[in-house]
Amino acid sequence: MKQKVLVTGGAGYIGSHVVRQLGEAGYDVVVYDNLSTGSPKSVLYGQLIIGDLANQDQLYQVFAQHQFSAVLHFAASLSVPESVEHPLDYYANNTRNTLNLLRCCSVMGVNRFIFSSTAAVYGEVAQNPVTENSPTQPINPYGRSKLMSEWIIQDYAAASSLHYVILRYFNVAGADPNGKIGQLSRKASHLIKAACDTAIARIPKLQIFGDDFPTPDGTGIRDYIHVEDLASAHLDALRYLQKGGESQIFNCGYAKGYSVREVIARVKAISGVDFPVVVTPRRPGDPACVTACADKINQLLDWQPKYNDLDQIVSTTLAWEMQQ
Template identity: 80%
Template sequence: MKKVLVTGGAGYIGSHVVRQLGSAGYDVVVYDNCSTGSRTSVLHGELIIGDLADTEHLYQVFAKHQFTTVVHFAASLSVPESVVRPLDYYANNTRNTLNLLRCCSVMNVNQIIFSSTAAVYGEVKENPVTESVPTQPINPYGRSKLMSEWLIQDYAAASSLRYVILRYFNVAGAEPGGRLGQISANATHLIAAAIDAALKRKSAMQIFGTDFPTPDGTGIRDYIHVEDLATAHLDALRYLEENGESQILNCGYGQGYSVRQVISRVKAISGVDFPVIETNRRPGDPACVTACADKISKVLGWQPKYNDLDKIVHTSLAWEMYREGLLQSSLNKPMLHGKITFTT
């Protein structure tokens, strides 16, 4: 059986991919320091607690398991935090990718799928964004990821490594069966922050910038459901297993929603008209970024199933309500449409 290493597999996106890999019959090893991930989110395979900065431990894991492919998620991912703590981001995201590639080189692992980001594009002039658009990141998070992409590309040019680099747009949603979702305190992603306000975890939510050059003045983003994103990773793995050439691919739907539009849908689906505070822009936030996803569909045959903002919000809210004990303990009958009713 082919063995896959998933770094950061206890995290939000990684755990969804691990579940799908396990269901597809892959032998999975998760390597995660669990600084932001959760042991309980690893539903398949073996979890090894470790840090990519610990190269000795990493080499031991590679030597023991003889991986055929690495799926690399482990990273820090907050744009505002990266502006305040840039060196931490270059260390955790870029240096640790280098550590991982050195292990791949020594242990002859020649396939990697890399978790990148639309932040590598920066402030784009035209939307939707294609993979050929020049990369001009405007924050340390985006630059740390772009530098990791360069490391992978340069090493591949000098070796037999083949890669699929997936550039995520805004990831949200939860596994509709209620087994997995985002677990984080003080959520910064828009949908998660709005749900926090709807569930009274915070007194209000903030809109960072209402003077962007967009129809309603707030930033526009392309939101992709985490289950569709996870499926893209399995499609990428099968593509590499069939000797596909190295690729860089956008992961999004090609549909943008403004901050105000997202907040409106969270209010409608939750039934809670929570307070919203308008404040200044955050450093490093572009006005509008949406994906052109034509290439990933053509190259990988990727076919998303959850391309709907209400489905994304509904599964996110159902997951959070389940965690709060406000929804019945079983979500095996996923509720993807209509308003969620709180239990009493």
């Protein structure tokens, strides 16, 4: 019998890659998405139900109609600058809606939960790479809304039979190497996508948000992870929970940081386009440098990244954007 899983936000960028891998692995998938940033054409497997996590009545109906063995929760707002401007929206969509989802899991007896979290929970870190035991001191509402969700999950698990895996993502980029799916949201502000958009003249110039950080070239340093490797981490986490694994938190990154200027240089080299770049002031809530220690997920889940290479990340992003 196929395992049936619920994927919230499964029509979005990361969720859709996980849905594709779940489908290819033989899972029965139900996607629940309000399509605020996702697209139906990104859902290549399973059933798509259009709905919002704020609508608890609809959510309960979905749980009642299906016998889910696990929930994978991606649905969230994820722009740091937007969270600074609209914090209440972020606490509503990210924190309250996670609570709504957990209530359904509680009532319907679903006791495996995989949560899409973020490295933003660490804030301005004192030492890189960060481990799962590093202090969590988020410096923006996005990171705080996610950390609050983590606390809710942990508190509920302590009082119930819920087993969870929390995956703290670093900077996700890239696209399906076969060109089936990729980043579709036009609002996306991720550096690699924005640089590729500039290389193909979709936008006129690329902005660097601050060149006065305490880093070697003055620009922010981030750990970039290919979306395909991140998706495979979710399948590894699901199998781990299905085998009776204990609740865990894992970093998802490569333990290698690249500055904004280094990323731009690779996009220019791979695209062959010397596009214009302008420096603007720092954005509120941006830390100087964050990279991941991923030893724990490598050891406990035997997670084996296949696309651990900045050029592959850039190349698959560029190929995807060129066909849009």
